[in-house]
Amino acid sequence: MSAETTPIAQIVLIVAGPTASGKSALALDMADAFDGVVINADSMQVYKELRVLSARPDDDEIARAPHRLYGVLSGAEACSAGKWREMAMAEIADCHVKGKLPIITGGTGMYLNALTAGIAPIPDVPARIRESVMAELAEIGHAAFFEKFKRDDPETAAKLDGNNTQRMIRAAEVLAHTGRGLASWHTEPVITPPENMVFKKLCYMPPRDILYDRCNRRFDLMIEKGAIDEVRDLIAMNLPQTAPVMKAVGVRELSAYLLGTTDLETARELSQRETRRYAKRQLTWFRHQMTDKEIIDAQYSESLADKLRHDINQFLLTTPK
Template identity: 80%
Template sequence: MSAVSAPPFHPVLIVAGPTASGKSALALDMAEAFDGVVINADSMQVYKELRVLSARPDDGEIARAPHRLYGVLSGREACSAGKWRGMAMAEIAECHATGKLPIITGGTGMYLNALTQGIAPIPDIPADIRDQVTAELEKAGHQAFFDDFAKRDPDTAANLDPSNTQRLIRAAEVLAGTGRGLAAWHRDPMVTPPASMVFKKLCYMPPRDILYDRCNRRFDLMIEQGAIEEVRGLLAENLPESAPVMKAVGVREIAAYLAGEMDLPAAKEKSQRETRRYAKRQLTWFRHQMTDKEIIDTQYSESLADKLRNDIHQFLLTTPK
């Protein structure tokens, strides 16, 4: 009687954390240590127009290890969790096929949940449908548009904030593109990760005072690196205000400075405040989503790096192949 072979298992390392936490540096260190590929899970770093304001890896970092899904989409495209998951799964499969360790890093919670927990099977919505929906909303105004949408899809509308432009457009485009509302799609069975995929999660959350200081210093560095010129170029694209890329922290504030509506110190202070608020929201989300064993809440050091490398090494050794 022949022995039954064990099913294949495919490891995936996730390095999560709030903005400015240092998770990208941690992911890069682990990529060098374990022959890994760093795969982006940040909703703004996917856009090619936001190299500076999204703090994408620089040329030196990219030279140290392969990086994927950074700057791969035009700001005219909407990157839903489903779209990102599809791209990420393709990159993960490529890593496993070539013997590389996929290392997912970012702070966009809905992307990480879509990968690890699953997502409703909503098909991609063509860009022209989104453009049409956006134009209709801008013409009608939020409340009138929402009222009309609520008549056609009351189940989804019951859980929508009429003032949340991005979510309202998403709900309307799904209805227009598929003939079914988001609420109906979410009642369908989830598309879950393959049973062979095994996740190890690290969530890097340094002490809040250190994190906030990093948020403040990061914006100063962005100005030095060309954030103002980057926003000037983005504005020249004449993208709709509802485009996700236009909602990146710093875009509206620098745009207001370029329009003469506020001086640079005021734009800087407002951007730093918004970055800290965003980081605080991320901290809260991760505290609720991650276990205590997955959270790293001390400063990064070589001794901590050694411990993490040992933990990941044990994970890889004990994951069935």
């Protein structure tokens, strides 16, 4: 391809990391420095009902730079990696048209992987199909549902953990909608990013003791900011327990408190423990699954911010246009 016909490079900055790491503050600082737009890649921050428990940016942070894909879906909807990728690609394209730097930030590995590495071309599943699948699950029970699924799609079932309800529902709804199992779809060529899309990946992973302390302190702050009322409103929506929004850390534990089956201190301790466990899983995923990343494992400081601004500026200047 000649220089005249080579597409202009479209740069995307990714600021990834585990929950409570401080990646959102880092992304916002970079948005200030490079006229950027912060685009959410957290599977819980897409839901409008989870402003507190998902630690969505507050009004002051949103005033500093444009934020996209935060609170854009109802908790009654399911957001797949494919659906998120489609929304994210639209926001990235809008940034490039306006001369803004798209800054993807979040901790949902499968979303980031779908964007940077590609995703199988599985059609989006209509809500009515998903509701039908969940109704059948509720009617016949988990064990019977999985046995039926194994008969209907043995190839996919052989690769599933039968105890993972969310994955099982996803596999069943894809089969119901398309007539093909997930295992079959995953043999198709993946939908990859445009050839001219260039990713700069920063992975912010503070020392584990600092991260765990942040997890604990942040959940206490969530309680102060109204997490209990947020869960009370979620319960009033009468969503099925299999709905993704109900899987957010803290929802199950605070629901138990509100329903009177546990006390607040126990709910708090269990939520903090689950947050730490989630952060540990994220650390493992980013370290071993995310490719071509720059790991930042120091505490955030102004000197670190200066270095990152310098590095990103050099990347922007030296990436072939």
